[in-house]
Amino acid sequence: MQWANAIVQGVILGGLYALLAAGLSLMFGVMRLVNLAHGALAIVAAYMGMVLVNKTGIPPFATLLIVVPVMALVGWVLQRTLLNTALNRQALAPILVTFGLAVILQNLMLELFTADNQSIDVGSLAGASIQITPDIAVGVFPLITFVVGVFVIAALQLYLAKTTTGRAMRATSDDREAAQLMGIDHRHIYALATAIAVGLVGLAGVFLGVRTQFNPTFGDVTLIFAFEAVIIGGLGSLWGTLWGGIILGVAQVVGAQAFPSSGVLLGHIVFLLVLAFRPTGLFPKVVNG
Amino acid sequence: SGGSINNNTTPSASGGSASGAVAGTVKIGFVSPQTGPLAPFGESDTFVINYMKDYFSKNPLMIGGKSYGVDIIVKDAQSDSAKAGQAAADLINNDGVDIVMAAGTPDIVNPVADACEANNTPCITDNAPWQPYVLRGKDGIKSTFKWTYHFFWGLEDVAATFQDFWGQVPTNKKVGGLFPNDPDGQAWSGNLPTMVGANGYTINFPPLYPNGTQDFSAQISSFKQNNDEILTGVPIPPDFTTFWKQAKQQGYNPKIASVGKALLFPSSVDALGDLGNNLSTEVWWHPSWPTKSSLTGITPKQLCDQYETTTGKQWTQPIGYVEALFEVAANALTTSGSTDKANLVKTLSTLSTDTIVGHVQWSPTAGPTSPTPNVAKTPLAGGQWRLTNGGAHKYELVLTSNAVATSEGLNIPLGGKEEALP
Amino acid sequence: MTMAPLLTVSGLHKKFGSVVTANDINFEVIAGEALGIVGPNGAGKSTLLNLIGGVVPVDQGSMIFDGRDITKMASAERAKAGIGRSFQIPRPFTDMTVFENVYVGSSFAGGVRGQAGYERAYEALEVSGLLHLSEKPAGQLRLLDRKRLELARALATQPKLILLDEIAGGLTEREIPPLVETITQLRSAGVTVVWIEHIVHALVSVVDRLMCMAEGRVLAIGDPHEVLKSQEVIEVYLGKTFDMDGDV
Amino acid sequence: MPLLEVENIDVFYGDVQAIFGLSLTIEEGQTLAVIGANGAGKSTLLKSIAGLCSPATGEIRFNGERINDVPPHRRVPLGIALTPEGRRIFPSLTLEENLLVGAHSKRSGHWNLATLYDTFPLLADRKNRLGTNASGGEQQAAAIARALMSNPRILLLDEVSLGLAPVVVEQIYSALPAIVEQGTTVLVVEQDVNQAMKVSDRVQCLLDGRTVLEGKPSELSRERIASAFFGI
Amino acid sequence: MTMSSVGSIVSSVKVRRSTTASNIALAVSIVVVIALAIGPFAFLTKGNQQNLVTLFIYIIMGTMWNLLAGYAGMVSIGQQAFIGVGAYGVVYAADQIGIGPVAAIPAALVIAGVIGYLVSFLAFRLSGGYFAIGTWVIAEVIKLVTTQIQTLGAGSGISLTAFSGYKPALRIATVYWMGLASVVIAVAVTYLLMRSRLGTGFTALRDDPTAAATLGVNVTRGKRIIWVVAAMGCGLAGALLAENTLRVQPDSVFSVQLTATMLFIVVIGGIGTIEGPILGALVYFALEHFLIDLGAWYLVILGIVAILMVLFLPQGLWGLISGRGRISLFPTGYRLMTNPATPPAVATQDNAV
Ligand SMILES: Nc1ncnc2c1ncn2[C@@H]1O[C@H](COP(=O)(O)OP(=O)(O)OP(=O)(O)O)[C@@H](O)[C@H]1O
Ligand SMILES: Nc1ncnc2c1ncn2[C@@H]1O[C@H](COP(=O)(O)OP(=O)(O)OP(=O)(O)O)[C@@H](O)[C@H]1O
Ligand SMILES: [Mg+2]
């Protein structure tokens, strides 16, 4: 029963990873951009949510109505200013620029909010749970996170596959110049993709802020797990990212059940095994040519 | 806001003498984590250092009959032990400090002490239990020290304090242990079980998990299965929050939870929302301590109030310990009568100071105040965080155990009795 | 010229996902000959060169080159064994000069370093008509010179067999004859040539034999004019209105 | 009024000048072939018209309006479509999705999926194939069809027959009359001079970034073209 | 066949590999190194020596990351793995095997090399973005495994005690000389590697691995050599770090921040040159020295500087100084001197033979 519980909790944790990774996956997929500022941006959103809750007293979930659009706007501006220029430079540029951005954001937050641990208070929801069997109980909030994660991935997948803009995004990701020749403004498309991605980071950040305590340097920890989810699933494949998150979550929790000192380690090892045997991830987007 | 750090780091106070001619300057180096993940430990340093600079500028030290100005040079360890070691070596070899001080977790204290040993410079540290400080060689072998001195409580005090809590609430005496694989977690898990075993408590702890773990289902199911009615441990605050919320969700409800580190700072407890109520923790220092500074005469209550008005934040426990470092250093310098380094360590080896955190006394052979040479013990108490429901702060730390401190001769008033968790 | 096969390809298979690009390919390249390869787009011609050159691993089948089984050999080893190749889309080392590009060929696969390597590279440049650009960064070359560089690099490896993939593609009618001339000379110097080209008349003026591929199979192989007259080849490749005489 | 006028443009790549004071005029409904040796500047000319290169001096007018400063993605809605050198099919999209992206600018007209599948039957059979898996010929056909999806007033075709099997070249050229019939103006760059002469109303020959010869195919002899080609 | 049968016979092809600037640079470097070597007897205080060791560590780190990314195109964010291995290796060799602090440094280097070699079989299954993240995860794995080893202090870390008999001045000078030797070796090995035929092959690999392979460059072997050398170099940096600070703690020596430092050094100095990382390390060291007192603002400034460099000065400071590579103090290229003065007039059109 412990094992069943571990699997259930792992799947649920995977939902959080997928939610965290969705924006990363989108930017990876559309712009081939490895966004190392992803974690820091999530923490920015968490602080934003916290300040809103503390200052205005609005319910935590209502902050999403402000945090997500504001983060989306941040994403838009970021792309139009720094990232579009970076994408025109050498291959290393985006990695370096987003890394620099992460350092800047982290330390600005340190100046603004100090290194104190903070959290977004959701009151009694924090401890609420649903009893599934006598031995398995699932937290309501983690469950909400999981459902939101799945919903976000599904919506994003549909958006990319079925809408004109989604198609334009994929086309631009394949060949930027050719897309321009189709009448697509690549800077607009990229900015839109980044806006969506950073908006999703905002969503994930608020959920993270409710789930645990955060401080300005907390982003690094989440970043590596989100990356693993994206890569296990295969670059650019959103369903892959969801599966990647779930596989990672289950590996960590079930791993910890077997070897409590090595849950995180076993998660990493599963990740490396996937890479060793399927270097392009489990659900790669295209056969590379 | 944490305030700007730059004005503390440049040497100052050297010229500001209020009482006649200054014969020289003593340089005190101070290493603290001001940025990075350990920054909460260094947060109050700025306040205390400014307070001390202000004091020394008006009250030069009298050493060997001469008046000395005091230069305090602060270096940021950036929460990194390698940087902490480098900072200490830099203070010694480039800034030429006479004495080095450091505070805040073994990650900072240990490398600074190592650097001072290697560079033959006196060093005074605190804010880390003495066991991880002493046992840091190969296989946790006890190191011997010549130049470095430490004062703090030890794990035996935590064990005693926690048992004092636990005795106040009826339980099955089964304890679940949540220990991370870091210096604190290693030291606690290595010592606590035998220390509480004598009184019939058994600690069930799964192998140490790495910091940053995102899911504690394995630990929770182990505690549930073992029916551990008591929870203890020394997790970092984010991990404890993750754990505690999950424990509630998965139906693990211990009767009492006594946790170190995660519950040290009020901000961490605030961040638990209402789930922080009645969690208990060891208390190093508290405004109600019946002590005062041997240097400035300030009382704990006054110092905390001053901190709260200056920074607008709730008082924290490291404040007293940072102040105490300066008391000890000043006492050592004046007692030794010179700034000679060898002379200073000789003085330190038997130095006795009644500081704002309690009595600090080293002795060359193990004794009641000094479990091992170079280490002095300070009193410990215990308390519970209670929701104030509309008070100045969300939570107040209410003292519920003073057994250890009392046995060491410090009579700390209790604020209440230990209450069981809901 | 001897009639001994320099390269024997037997039962070669290759699939990319569901796309079969080599389907039981069998043929021999005779030492000293020039073999032309034509075939519709996507027939698997470039893939075949990739398989021979070791850029892409074989699914099934074997290849014997110069008496050695090269089926599992790494591409660097094949280059050392004497297989040189050019790429359909030129792949210069953009951060190096033209000379350095060619020196990579002579010093690695060619196995001659230092002075001897420099001389080999120099010769290859001269043969390919690139000597005057030798100090230019290869990234700044235009298409024609990039194609020449492909040839020069392959030559510098001192190959026994040279695999050419559409080196005349994109060249104008007037630029083709000199290239044809270079290849003819190489051949008469004893280098075996396998050449893929859609400019059929250029190909036919050089090669001894012609192979036509379609859908990963060998459709026909033999005398160029015979092959071009084959009904199947006309259908899948040449088209009914094809006119051999295509120059300006 | 001519549909497209290029007047005295100079185009640079960094420090390198590729086009020198070039001019060109094309009337609506005409087919113009641009020929010339390697590096003559043909692709650069088309890229300048499509907006991927911007002339340092001179003017490009479309339908009488100066478009020098209009970015490439805004030229598509005006009715300019380029089939670039190397096809540039989107590899991770199916061929049909490639065509749909071509319709991004939402210009209406004769061309849509149905009419294009009629004109290029080979695409109809393979519409669900990923771009990356299509053969060179399929890609070329898709690239032309994709450009037509924007119902351009002028279609710019670069190196239509490069690297294609003769039979595919034949198929593609046989689709050209249907395009012209819809009133689409065509500017084609072609290596194969014979092909160029067959399909065009007018031929313009470039050498080193300048026009060296122009006229009706019927008026130009092989010798004049040959000498114009290489400047001898 | 010989090609001479188709081309003209060449008797005296001349290729130059050094320049006046590089000869001067070599001479100056030798003088500087000698001066630095006698420094502890003459003009360097203990504090200077310690600071210089930090600078040496930065130079080694930058040089190694540049070797990987700048020369071999392998963008790794997991180099902290080898710093950690080097640091722990030195403690293990010096204290636990007991070979003393000096011999422990080469021992740590070997340990890092062996682990680097083994890890390469996993890491090399990845490329591009996968490789970057994969190496980071590998570093985390090595850290997590290290923290399970009780004799190495597990999660608490461990102090280096081998120096306990040394007087401070001798200890500091010993570490300093080891550091100086290390930095000279690291830079020299990198330079010689890049100057060798292998180096030419590596540059080719970075530009186009497929084409390089068909010209006989053994891709995997070449990459593996670079990877192992970089692992050993980072191990060396880690060993020096441990000897300079005397305490090794997992979160510190396995911190991804170390790779960030390498990245900043290379970006500031200029990627793909020998000079760049050296210059970058000097600038980074100076920035750290002067701005560290600004606390968090220091890192904000560093971040801004790095972003601006990447966007507006992608060749780094060295690129600016050298006039986009026109001056090279450590040239690796081949200049063909036997060049026909002018190209044949119509060479571009029809002189293919
Ligand atoms: N890596 C790959 N992944 C998937 N499909 C591939 C890959 N490489 C080649 N193909 C497919 O294999 C088929 C054969 O390709 P190849 O390049 O060998 O054709 P070709 O005969 O050289 O054609 P062309 O004359 O157009 O150059 C094509 O359909 C191509 O899309
Ligand atoms: N991206 C570029 N950077 C620098 N120079 C370029 C670039 N593209 C083209 N050139 C140069 O501009 C000139 C004209 O090139 P362009 O591609 O327009 O010629 P073209 O007539 O299309 O030739 P081709 O038949 O080879 O396609 C050539 O000298 C070429 O080297
Ligand atoms: Mg091909």
Ligand SMILES: [Mg+2]
């Ligand atoms: Mg062109």
